[in-house]
Amino acid sequence: MSKISDIFEKEMKVINMGLESFRSSMEHQHVKVLQVDWKPPAGGNKKLISALLKLKKISEEANKEGVERIINSQPVLMDVKKAIDVIPGMHKKMLLHAGPPITWERMCGPVRGACMGALIYEEIAENPEKAERILSRGEIEFSPCHHHSAVGPMAGIVSSSMYVYCIENKTFKNKSYSTLNEGLGKALRFGSYDKDVIERLKWMEQVLGPALQKAVRLSGGINVKNLTAQALQMGDECHNRNIAASNLFLKELTPYLLKTDLSKEIILKVFQFITGNVHSFLNMSMAACKSSTDTILGLKNSTLLSAMARNGTDIGIRIAGLGERWFTAPAGEPKGLYFPGYTRVDLLWLQHLP
Amino acid sequence: MAVKNIVKKNRYLDSVLLMLISNQIKELDGIVKASVMMGTDNNRALLEGDGLLLSEGKEAGANDLLIALLVKDNADLEVILEEIEKLLSQKKKVSEEKGSLIPKSMESALSIMSEANMVVISLPGDYARWEAEKALMKGLHVMLFSDNVSVEDEIELKTLAREKGLLLMGPDCGTSIINNVALGFANIVNKGNIGIVGASGTGIQEVTSLITNAGCGITQAIGTGGRDLSARVGGLTMTGALEALIEDKKTEIILLISKPPSPQVEDKILDILEGCPKPFIINFLGGDVEKSKRRGYKVAKTLEEAAYMAVAFVKKEDYKKIEFNYPLHEIKSLVEKEWSKFSKDQKYIRGLYSGGSVCEEANIVLDDLGILINSNAPIREELKLKNSKKSVEHSFVDMGDDEFTRGVPHPMIDFTLRKERIIEEAKDPECAVILMDVVLGLGVHENPAEEIASAVVKAKKIAEEEGRYLSVVVSITGTSKDPQNRDRQKKILHEAGVIVMPTNAQAARFSALVVRRES
Numbered sequence: 001m002s003k004i005s006d007i008f009e010k011e012m013k014v015i016n017m018g019l020e021s022f023r024s025s026m027e028h029q030h031v032k033v034l035q036v037d038w039k040p041p042a043g044g045n046k047k048l049i050s051a052l053l054k055l056k057k058i059s060e061e062a063n064k065e066g067v068e069r070i071i072n073s074q075p076v077l078m079d080v081k082k083a084i085d086v087i088p089g090m091h092k093k094m095l096l097h098a099g100p101p102i103t104w105e106r107m108c109g110p111v112r113g114a115c116m117g118a119l120i121y122e123e124i125a126e127n128p129e130k131a132e133r134i135l136s137r138g139e140i141e142f143s144p145c146h147h148h149s150a151v152g153p154m155a156g157i158v159s160s161s162m163y164v165y166c167i168e169n170k171t172f173k174n175k176s177y178s179t180l181n182e183g184l185g186k187a188l189r190f191g192s193y194d195k196d197v198i199e200r201l202k203w204m205e206q207v208l209g210p211a212l213q214k215a216v217r218l219s220g221g222i223n224v225k226n227l228t229a230q231a232l233q234m235g236d237e238c239h240n241r242n243i244a245a246s247n248l249f250l251k252e253l254t255p256y257l258l259k260t261d262l263s264k265e266i267i268l269k270v271f272q273f274i275t276g277n278v279h280s281f282l283n284m285s286m287a288a289c290k291s292s293t294d295t296i297l298g299l300k301n302s303t304l305l306s307a308m309a310r311n312g313t314d315i316g317i318r319i320a321g322l323g324e325r326w327f328t329a330p331a332g333e334p335k336g337l338y339f340p341g342y343t344r345v346d347l348l349w350l351q352h353l354p
Numbered sequence: 355m356a357v358k359n360i361v362k363k364n365r366y367l368d369s370v371l372l373m374l375i376s377n378q379i380k381e382l383d384g385i386v387k388a389s390v391m392m393g394t395d396n397n398r399a400l401l402e403g404d405g406l407l408l409s410e411g412k413e414a415g416a417n418d419l420l421i422a423l424l425v426k427d428n429a430d431l432e433v434i435l436e437e438i439e440k441l442l443s444q445k446k447k448v449s450e451e452k453g454s455l456i457p458k459s460m461e462s463a464l465s466i467m468s469e470a471n472m473v474v475i476s477l478p479g480d481y482a483r484w485e486a487e488k489a490l491m492k493g494l495h496v497m498l499f500s501d502n503v504s505v506e507d508e509i510e511l512k513t514l515a516r517e518k519g520l521l522l523m524g525p526d527c528g529t530s531i532i533n534n535v536a537l538g539f540a541n542i543v544n545k546g547n548i549g550i551v552g553a554s555g556t557g558i559q560e561v562t563s564l565i566t567n568a569g570c571g572i573t574q575a576i577g578t579g580g581r582d583l584s585a586r587v588g589g590l591t592m593t594g595a596l597e598a599l600i601e602d603k604k605t606e607i608i609l610l611i612s613k614p615p616s617p618q619v620e621d622k623i624l625d626i627l628e629g630c631p632k633p634f635i636i637n638f639l640g641g642d643v644e645k646s647k648r649r650g651y652k653v654a655k656t657l658e659e660a661a662y663m664a665v666a667f668v669k670k671e672d673y674k675k676i677e678f679n680y681p682l683h684e685i686k687s688l689v690e691k692e693w694s695k696f697s698k699d700q701k702y703i704r705g706l707y708s709g710g711s712v713c714e715e716a717n718i719v720l721d722d723l724g725i726l727i728n729s730n731a732p733i734r735e736e737l738k739l740k741n742s743k744k745s746v747e748h749s750f751v752d753m754g755d756d757e758f759t760r761g762v763p764h765p766m767i768d769f770t771l772r773k774e775r776i777i778e779e780a781k782d783p784e785c786a787v788i789l790m791d792v793v794l795g796l797g798v799h800e801n802p803a804e805e806i807a808s809a810v811v812k813a814k815k816i817a818e819e820e821g822r823y824l825s826v827v828v829s830i831t832g833t834s835k836d837p838q839n840r841d842r843q844k845k846i847l848h849e850a851g852v853i854v855m856p857t858n859a860q861a862a863r864f865s866a867l868v869v870r871r872e873s
Contacts, residue, residue, distance in 0.1 A: 003519035004598035007471055007495055008574060012533050015463045017485055018476030018499065022538065025796035026474075028837065029542070031535050034467045037456045038477060038485075046480055053484055057491075185396045240370065337373035340389035340422065341404030 055303060059321070062302035066320055069295040074170040075288035076221040080180075080213040082205075084160035087148050087177050091160065092122075096145045098156025099311025100326040103142070104135050108312035110191030114155035115140070117193030121201045122159050128193060146307050146318070149294060150177040151286045153279075154189035156311070162201070163209025165284050167224065169291040176291035178284065180204055180212070183277035211270045215256040222252050224288035227281070238285050245281035250274050296320040355386060355426055359411035360435065362419040366392065367442065372419075375441045382437055384429025390438070393420040460488055474537055475524075476500055482525065483507045490514050490522065497537045498524030498579070505586050508579070512590035521598070522591055524579040528555030531562060531575040538577070539766060541795035542835040546571020548664045549605030551595040553578045553612035556709025556754075557639065557657055559793060559831050560858055561611060564661035566833045567840070567856070570668045573605040574598075583615035589623055596626050607667050608634040609660055613714070614641025624649060635663050639714050640733050655722075657715050658859035677863060679856045688853065689867040693786070695823030696871075700786035703727075703865045704779045705750030706772055708765035712791045712831065713752040716862035720748070723866045730755055745779060748869075750789075766798040769805035776806075780813035780824050787825045787865045788813070791858060792847070794832025794840060803830075803843035807850035814851055825868055826852045829861035 014033040016023045026033040042048035084090050095115055097107075107115070116131035119140070125131035134140060145151050145158060152158055164177040182200055186192040216222065228238050231245035238245055250271070257267050274280045290307075297306045302320035309316055316328040333347070367375075372390045379388040389406060391397040393414025401407040406422040414420040421438060425431065457463035464470060473489040475482050479502025486503075489496045490511065498511075503525035515522035523530050523537075529552075530537040534545050541559055543566040550572055552558040558575050565572060576599070578591040592612070599605045608630065615623065615638065624645060627634055635652045636643075637660040643653040654660035659675070666673035678685050703720070707713035710731065717727050726734070729750040730742035742751055742758070751758075753765045753772055765772050772790075779785045788810075792802050799805060810826050817824035828847055832840045844854050855861035 004495075004521045004594055005601040007521065008533060008598070008602050008604070010471060010533075012472050012535050013467060013470045014535075014537075015460060015467065015470045015473045015489075015494070016476075017460065017473065018482075019797075021797060022474055022476060022499075025536065028796065029535055032467070034457065034463050034470065036460060036463050037458050039458065040481055041459075041484070049481070049484055053487065185399070241368070337370070337377060339400050339404075340376075340387055340406055341400070 059301050059303040062299055062321065063304055066296040066299050066302045066304040069172070069299075070292050072171050073225070073292035073295060075167045075176070075224045075291045076170050077165055077216055077224055077284060077288075078168045078221050079166040080163055080209055080216050081166055082160070082209070083158050083162050083164050083177070083179075086164065086166055087150055087158070089143070089148055090158075091141070093124075093139065094141045094143060094160065096143055096148055096150055096152065096156065096158035097311055098145060098152060098154065099309045100146075100314050100316030100328045101142070101144050102311050102313055104138070106313050111155045111157070111312050113191030113193055114157040114188050115142075117188045117191075117197055117201075118157050118159040120193055121188075121198050122161055131193075144309075144311075145178075146290075146309060147324075148177070149175060149290065151283075151290045151309075152179050152189065153181070153282055153286065155191055156309075157188060161205055163205060163212070165287050167284070167287040167291045168221075169295065172295045174291055174294050176287045176294060178287035178290070180208060181277060181279050181281075181283045183273070184279065207266060208270055208273060211257065211260065211262055211266060212253075214260040214262065215253050218256040218259050219252065222249070224284055227252070228285060228288065231281070238281070241278075242281040242285070243278040245285065246274065246278055249281050249284065298323040355424055357406055357408055358421075358423045358425060358431065359406075359408040360421040360423075361393065361410060361414045362421070364417050365419040366417060367419060375438075378441055379423075379434075379438055382434055384426045384434060385423060386426060387422075387424035389422045390442070391420050391422075392416060393418040460485060460492070464492065471495060472497065472532070472537075474499065476538075479503045479525070483511065486511050486522065486525075487514065490518055490520055493518065493520065495521040495532075496523065497530055497532075497577075498522065498527055499538050500524070501526040505581065505584075508581060508587055509590070512582075512587065516590055516594060521576070521595065523577045526581065527577040527579040529558045529575070530577040531558075531572065533574070534572075536796045539793070539795055539797040540575070541566070541831070541833050542837075543575075543833055544569075544571030545573075547573060547604060547606040547668060548609055549573045549599035549602060549607070550575040550609045550611065551578065551592060551599060552576070552610070553580055553582050553592065553615075554639070554711040556791070556793060556831065557611045557637075557711035557715075559709070559795060560657045560712055560715070561609065561661045561664075563794075563831050563833050563840075564658060564857055565665060566835070568662070568665045570665050573602060578612075580613070583612055583619045583623075585616035585618055589615065589619040592619075592623060593626055596623070596630075600630055600632060606632060607664055608632055609637070609664050610634060611637045611657065611660060611711075612639065612641075613711070614638045620645060624651070627651065633667060635660055635667075639711060640718055656718060656859045657711065658857045661857075678860055685864065685867070686873060689864065690873045692823075692825040692853070692868045693871040696786055696825075697783070697822045699783050700822055701747075701869060702745075702782075702784050703748050703750075703787045703789055703869055704745050704782075704785050705729075705789040705862075705865075706775050706779070707750065707752050707791050708754050708772065709791050709793055709831065710752045710754055712793075712829075712858045713750055715858055716789065717750055719859050719862040720866055723863070725866055725869075730757070745782070745785070747784075751775070766793050766802070769799065769802065769809075773805065773809035776809040776813050777816065780816045781820075783820070783822065785824070786869050787827055789861060789865045790826070790828045791861075792828055792830045792832075792843065794830060794836040794838040794843060796837065799838075801838060801843075801846075803838070803846035807846050807852065810847075810850045810852055825865075826850075827855060827861050827865050827868070828852050829855045829858040831858065 017036045023035045119125040119131040167176045227248045234244035236244045299320045304320045306320045307318040314328040315331045316326040394416045472495045474497045476499040482500035529540045543562045576595040582591045637654040731752045834840045
């Protein structure tokens with residue numbers, strides 16, 4: 001049935017693509033018109049345009065399904081456990097890292113530094129020099145977090161003894177993991193490996209991790225998506241601004257923390273650690289996202305991205321319909337804001353460590 | 355140089371905002387280093403590491419704003435602090451800018467204007483095709499102004515439009531008027547009850563303008579694009595548009611304008627009209643009218659006739675064929691005044707057209723009067739001009755044809771080529787009349803009469819200097835509601851010594867009388 005005559009009954013509202021003069025013609029006639037600032041798609045590559053259009057048709061249904069899966073996901077924090085006990089494929093001589101796969105030779109400074117710190121923390125190496133030697137000899141297996149249903153901020157280094165958040169997507173029953181956030185300043189995720197960093201990691205393993213484990217288990221599960229939704233309303237974007245989310249998390253956690261058999265001092269220390277770190281929520285949020293987007297990994301014909309991640313050397317994407325395959329490109333230089341005393345030169349130095 | 359610390363107690367600002375502000379402060383006069391931060395332990399340590407922390411700064415806490423500066427000795431601290439305060443108290447602009455978002459794609463345009471129902475596309479042909487397909491997929495009607503879309507693509511798009519029940523006007527659709535909104539090159543015309551579907555841009559312009567100038571109006575004028583009635587495309591848009599006009603309650607009479615369709619398509623269209631409950635008029639310009647006549651359909655030979663037949667219907671009058679809108683004796687005296695000034699060798703009409711269909715119509719009118727016209731778009735194959743740039747005897751050139759427009763704007767927009775040609779014809783001792791169309795409306799030149807007039811004045815002077823008189827006859831396609839205003843344009847042309855006729859067909863007839871030196 002033709003709908004053509006429908007438009008005769010309606011006010012015409014126009015999208016104009018091309019000649020600007022047509023837009024002014026329509027404005028002259030008091031017609032509502034929106035000009036598109038059009039540029040050739042796909043850089044003007046006709047073969048690519050034609051392919052993209054075909055792809056659009058093929059992928060429409062699958063993408064709708066993909067978006068629904070993500071929306072219907074219910075990531076819930078169920079447990080806090082040691083990486084080696086819970087992350088699939090994890091072993092003592094494995095380090096998980098951010099972004100697509102990478103070798104020691106091609107790693108940028110901060111990721112190398114974090115790897116070295118992790119070996120010192122795991123007591124595989126006594127000092128940075130030994131750590132570097134072990135790493136350069138290929139005695140450690142590197143693997144992207146994304147290959148293990150895991151994620152981590154910045155360098156994203158996960159080693160076997162670290163405690164990780166265990167998220168379960170209640171709708172689809174898949175799980176995801178991420179480390180506990182170390183706080184601001186010098187931290188392993190930025191590539192620092194000095195004494196303070198290692199000591200804090202040890203404290204997290206000995207005190208924070210077990211305490212969170214007890215409290216989270218008592219809670220029966222904390223819905224991360226609900227916290228995210230509230231925090232977004234409160235001004236967080238839940239990436240670099242997590243203050244509301246971190247406080248909301250603490251509000252959920254505190255009663256259970258108090259219900260544990262832990263001493264007041266420990267509870268206070270845990271409490272202070274979380275309040276002292278506005279990014280406490282970040283890692284949990286990342287794992288929640290991971291558990292949501294993992295539901296489209298391998299979704300046939302879908303052109304949605306199931307992952308986008310970088311490791312300082314490469315940036316990689318995974319396209320849902322193409323499963324576990326990575327598509328990578330050299331990481332671009334971030335246009336950042338610098339703390340006083342630091343400039344772009346410091347960044348370049350970090351990126352081009354020999 | 356000196357380090358300065360200023361602490362603003364209990365003033366909280368977002369850290370990212372503060373980093374941005376710090377960057378702006380660094381640009382101020384007299385500043386060497388600058389940092390504005392909340393006074394947290396971490397931040398104070400950072401400042402200390404950079405030698406920017408004084409004892410007063412050390413007192414700052416996590417809820418205090420700490421301004422740390424390294425200033426030149428001659429710096430005016432008061433001015434600097436004033437500037438910093440301005441930066442700190444500025445409002446975020448992000449939300450304010452939302453209203454002026456400029457979409458980069460059809461998708462984002464739709465997210466801003468979700469109620470859009472028409473997309474006008476005038477992009478290069480290769481891309482136009484894809485955007486048109488996207489628009490149709492999203493359920494939007496499309497006017498595809500662009501040319502250079504392949505026949506295969508045209509068929510694919512039109513089939514898609516048909517499946518979706520949408521209107522696809524074009525490719526290569528120059529003119530459409532939908533709901534009285536002029537799209538592309540079109541005139542501002544009256545609202546009324548005449549529905550038009552046409553495979554010709556200037557044809558639609560001439561007919562809708564004549565209808566308006568006669569005091570009637572239109573419902574819709576749907577352009578199909580020039581190739582729609584070819585055997586391969588099969589009139590996909592024309593048939594859909596016809597059906598829509600038949601359905602449309604406001605349309606009381608349908609006018610169909612086109613160059614001659616392929617025989618199969620003609621049959622298809624005539625079949626649809628067979629069941630048409632509304633009166634209709636067919637104008638296959640230059641085509642064989644026998645088939646239509648056999649079926650007893652009303653047929654118009656020219657655009658003028660098509661318009662005036664429709665006007666007669668609306669005014670409930672009997673249609674009478676006319677030669678001129680003015681009394682014949684007035685015309686004849688005007689004709690005589692023109693040719694009486696000719697020298698003896700001046701015999702030929704030179705038609706310089708910007709619109710293909712009006713060129714064709716003028717050609718048909720003169721052919722009917724027994725005057726054979728050479729042309730780059732002739733109605734008889736043997737009259738094809740060998741060189742479109744060089745007139746031979748009676749010659750009409752469609753300067754909107756591809757061979758003239760390659761790489762330059764259309765002659766309705768840019769008059770350079772037509773003006774050059776006017777001068778060239780004036781130099782030819784055998785040229786008697788220059789016959790032209792002046793097309794008004796949206797999308798075209800803002801003052802075409804002025805362009806033509808300036809060349810005509812020069813041309814007439816050239817002829818005069820060589821002992822001749824150059825007659826210039828023009829018809830204006832347009833209305834008094836057009837931005838250029840038909841009456842104003844007419845005045846400009848009159849002042850340049852141009853004869854302005856009310857229709858294109860009449861301008862052609864007038865020229866014939868002039869070269870035949872009738873009286």
